[in-house]
Each structure stands twice: as C-alpha cells, then as structure tokens.
Amino acid sequence: MTMYQALQITEPEKGIFAQQVTTLDTDNLPPNELLIKVQYSSVNYKDMLSANGNKGVTRNYPHTPGIDAVGIVQRSSSERFKEGDQVLVTGYDLGMNTAGGFGEYISVPSAWVLPLPDSLSAEMAMIYGTAGLTAALSVDKLLQNGLKPAGQVLVTGATGGVGTVAVAILAKLGMHVVASTAKSDATDMLLMLGAKEVVGRDVLEASPKPLLKEQWDAVCDTVGGEVLGSAIKQLKHSGSVTTCGLVAGTAFNATVLPFILRGVNLLGIDSVEIPLSKKSEMWNLIGSAWNVPELAKATTTVNLHGLTEVLGKMKQGAVCGRYILKHD
Ligand SMILES: NC(=O)c1ccc[n+]([C@@H]2O[C@H](COP(=O)([O-])OP(=O)(O)OC[C@H]3O[C@@H](n4cnc5c(N)ncnc54)[C@H](OP(=O)(O)O)[C@@H]3O)[C@@H](O)[C@H]2O)c1
Numbered sequence: 001m002t003m004y005q006a007l008q009i010t011e012p013e014k015g016i017f018a019q020q021v022t023t024l025d026t027d028n029l030p031p032n033e034l035l036i037k038v039q040y041s042s043v044n045y046k047d048m049l050s051a052n053g054n055k056g057v058t059r060n061y062p063h064t065p066g067i068d069a070v071g072i073v074q075r076s077s078s079e080r081f082k083e084g085d086q087v088l089v090t091g092y093d094l095g096m097n098t099a100g101g102f103g104e105y106i107s108v109p110s111a112w113v114l115p116l117p118d119s120l121s122a123e124m125a126m127i128y129g130t131a132g133l134t135a136a137l138s139v140d141k142l143l144q145n146g147l148k149p150a151g152q153v154l155v156t157g158a159t160g161g162v163g164t165v166a167v168a169i170l171a172k173l174g175m176h177v178v179a180s181t182a183k184s185d186a187t188d189m190l191l192m193l194g195a196k197e198v199v200g201r202d203v204l205e206a207s208p209k210p211l212l213k214e215q216w217d218a219v220c221d222t223v224g225g226e227v228l229g230s231a232i233k234q235l236k237h238s239g240s241v242t243t244c245g246l247v248a249g250t251a252f253n254a255t256v257l258p259f260i261l262r263g264v265n266l267l268g269i270d271s272v273e274i275p276l277s278k279k280s281e282m283w284n285l286i287g288s289a290w291n292v293p294e295l296a297k298a299t300t301t302v303n304l305h306g307l308t309e310v311l312g313k314m315k316q317g318a319v320c321g322r323y324i325l326k327h328d
Pocket residue numbers: 043044045046130131134156157158159160161162163180181182183201222223227243244245246247248269270271272314316317318319320
C-alpha cells in the first residue's frame with residue numbers, strides 16, 4: 001500500500017462534475033503489469049473533456065485523467081521492463097477509463113509502454129506529449145504525401161498544443177509556415193517557434209463555394225469543422241490536409257470537386273490506438289531530428305493544484321502553448 005496524490009474528478013450529482021486533489025492508495029489501481037511512479041504528465045484537450053464529464057472519453061467517475069505520463073517503474077511483472085527503468089506512456093486507455101498521469105502513480109499493461117528515448121528528458125517528453133506526438137504524425141503523413149521543404153503550410157489552432165508543436169517541427173524542416181490563430185498577443189511566440197507569418201482564423205472562413213483560390217501545399221488542421229472544409233477547398237493541386245481535432249466541430253460541408261479536379265488528399269490522424277512501433281518511430285524522431293528546444297519557452301509548468309485553472313482555460317479555447325504537470 002502506497003498513498004499518493006491525484007487530481008480526481010467526481011460526479012457528486014448526476015451530470016455535475018467536480019475536481020479535487022485527493023489522497024489515493026496504489027492498492028486501488030488496476031492490477032496491471034507495471035506500477036509506475038509518474039514524474040511528469042501533460043495537459044491535452046482530451047483531459048479537459050474527461051475532467052468535464054464527457055462520457056465519450058470517460059464512462060465512470062470518480063476518475064483520474066491524464067493521457068500522458070513519464071515516470072520510473074516501481075514494480076514489473078513484464079520481461080520488457082525492470083524496476084528503475086524510465087518509461088513513457090501516451091494514449092491507449094490511459095487517462096480515459098484507466099487512472100492517468102494526473103496521479104502520482106499509474107498501473108498499466110507493458111504493451112502501452114516505451115522506454116524513454118535517451119535523448120529526451122522526462123520534462124521534454126511531456127512538453128511534446130500526445131499533442132506533440134499528434135503533430136509529429138501529421139507532419140509524417142504530409143511528408144509521405146509529397147510535402148517538400150519551402151512548401152507553403154498553414155497550421156490551424158496554432159497556439160493550441162498540437163498547433164504549437166506542428167509549427168515548430170514544420171519550421172525546423174524548412175517549410176514556409178503560416179500560423180492561424182485568434183490570439184493577436186501570441187504572434188511573438190509563434191514567430192519564435194519558426195512561423196514565417198501569423199494570420200487570423202478568418203483565413204479559412206466557411207464558404208458555400210465548392211472551390212476557393214489555391215493557397216497551400218499543405219494544411220495541418222487541428223480544429224476540424226468548417227475550418228477543415230475551407231482548408232480542403234484552398235489546397236493547391238495535389239496538396240494535403242491532415243485532420244486530428246474537433247474543437248471547431250465535427251461536421252463540414254465539402255464536395256468531391258477538390259478531390260477530383262485538384263487531386264487533394266484528406267489525411268486522418270490517430271495518435272491513440274496506432275501500434276506501439278509507430279509511436280516508437282515518432283518518439284525517436286522527436287528526440288533527434290524533430291527536437292525543437294525552443295518549445296520549452298512556449299511551455300507552462302504547473303503542479304496538481306494548478307491543473308484546474310489550465311483545464312478551465314482550455315475549455316474556453318484560451319490556452320497558449322504547452323502545459324505540463326510536474327509532480328512534487
Ligand atoms: N486524433 C488524435 O489522435 C488527437 C490527438 C491529440 C489531440 N487531438 C485533438 O486535436 C484538437 C486540438 O488538441 P490540442 O491539445 O491542441 O487542443 P488545445 O491545446 O485546446 O488547442 C486548441 C486550439 O484550437 C483553437 N480553437 C479553440 N476553439 C476554436 C474554435 N471554436 N474554432 C477554431 N479554433 C479554435 C485555439 O487556437 P487559436 O486561438 O490559436 O486559434 C486553441 O488554442 C482537439 O480536438 C483534440 O481532441 C486529437
């Protein structure tokens with residue numbers, strides 16, 4: 001029995017959710033192969049959904065969110081890991097219906113776990129987190145579909161977690177990055193990360209037209225909805241757009257015309273259920289050629305007591321850059 005602290009979400013009345021830093025017991029964690037003492041987690045949009053009772057993310061409460069964790073193995077019944085190993089967990093069921101990284105301990109199957117790459121500190125791994133992994137997967141798919149250095153790439157939701165990291169990686173790879181944001185005070189941060197231009201969200205305003213002026217070799221869309229619909233219509237011939245998010249909605253109006261007249265590609269991104277080998281490939285790139293140390297300057301670190309404020313800002317779309325949790 002080890003007592004530990006966690007941000008727990010409870011449902012005191014049906015449909016009403018509360019957040020509280022609580023003391024819990026590791027004996028009540030699920031009996032998985034690895035018990036991990038968490039050093040850092042990070043804050044992602046899905047954690048905000050879980051903290052606000054979204055049953056598509058978390059079915060039962062009380063619950064501890066946190067879809068990311070880096071920590072030290074305390075107990076292992078897996079041949080892949082031994083006590084003392086430093087490891088990284090992102091996605092699968094962590095923080096959804098399995099207690100997540102907003103607690104000082106997690107218990108998970110070894111099939112969800114990677115060794116932390118030597119080139120990454122625990123802190124840097126969480127500065128990337130699921131948001132950074134998703135950005136890396138998006139960039140990877142754009143490259144696979146023909147994006148070349150100096151390409152004109154628009155990143156939407158540029159001050160969000162995925163957007164921030166996407167701007168940084170794309171700039172490092174030599175793209176001409178245009179960052180779209182509603183936050184005029186975030187221009188300096190986006191330029192510091194390598195954006196060449198910062199534009200407003202109206203660059204992708206909804207339009208009833210089936211095709212719009214060709215502007216982008218690629219779009220890394222992190223918000224979805226009609227923004228994605230307009231991105232498809234503004235792609236140059238053979239261009240590609242990645243879709244990973246839904247903060248601006250799930251539905252969009254489009255026709256087949258951009259696909260059959262301009263040969264554009266709509267590329268879906270999932271960072272959660274992809275094979276562990278693909279996650280490992282991406283984390284190795286993040287630890288080497290795609291590492292952008294400047295991301296630390298766009299990161300805010302909080303402890304368990306600071307999470308509620310960050311989750312509240314995220315609900316309002318008011319976050320800027322990355323937010324990580326450092327356990328005491
Ligand atoms: N598919 C996957 O595996 C995967 C993985 C990670 C995340 N996601 C999804 O990707 C999305 C972004 O995640 P995140 O962690 O980057 O979220 P985030 O940190 O909350 O950032 C979202 C950003 O979107 C913009 N935004 C917010 N509300 C908007 C609206 N109504 N219309 C247009 N833009 C809006 C804001 O940026 P500006 O103010 O700069 O415009 C905001 O900072 C979420 O939907 C998340 O669920 C999916």
